[in-house]
Amino acid sequence: MKTINIQGWKRKHHFKFFSQFEEPFFGVVVNIDCTQAYANAKTEKKSFFLHYLYRALKAANSIEEFRYRILDGEVVLHDQINVSTTINRLDGTFGFGYFDYNNDENIFITDAQKAIQEVQSTEGLIPSQAGASEIHFSAIPWIDFTSLSHARSFSFPDSAPKISFGKVTEQDGSKTMPISIHVHHGLADGYHVGLFVEKFQALMNEE
8 A cells, every 4th residue: 555645646636626525426327248247157156246246346456546545634545455345144134244355266256255154144234344445345136226326424534436236137138237336536537437347347258
């Protein structure tokens, strides 16, 4: 992790402008083609959720703007960002699970499965231990949403991107899934969200 010199930073004016807002986040919803990714997950007999979550985190880690965070009024750049995600339980509740990103997908999945098992065998929310070096993920697999908002405490200093995945639907043999992406506008713009979507879609298309 390194601290950014804001005075010499190309986003200085953007950061100062949007950081004054009560709500500095903006969000978009896009549809991702997940036909190939879904088929790959089924062929490999692994969780589709973990399959696409790994690719989303890999795409986010490749974009510097998704690794910026605001810490005590300063902008820092993390070397790596990890996962804080909602985990559903059989009783209809959910908890928060945390696990690290790893370049090795098998290690990532193994760590994720341990975290999921822990959340599903306990009660409560189990707040993440990660601090600021995370992305807030959530899955809403029952809803083919076209927009999405998040519960937020405006008194809590939050700058982590929030990425949510919706219901997989099929039409004419192609499967799609909505994805909502919210980012702090002082740290990233629509261009960077576009880069994330492009990289994520490319990873989902890999055979």
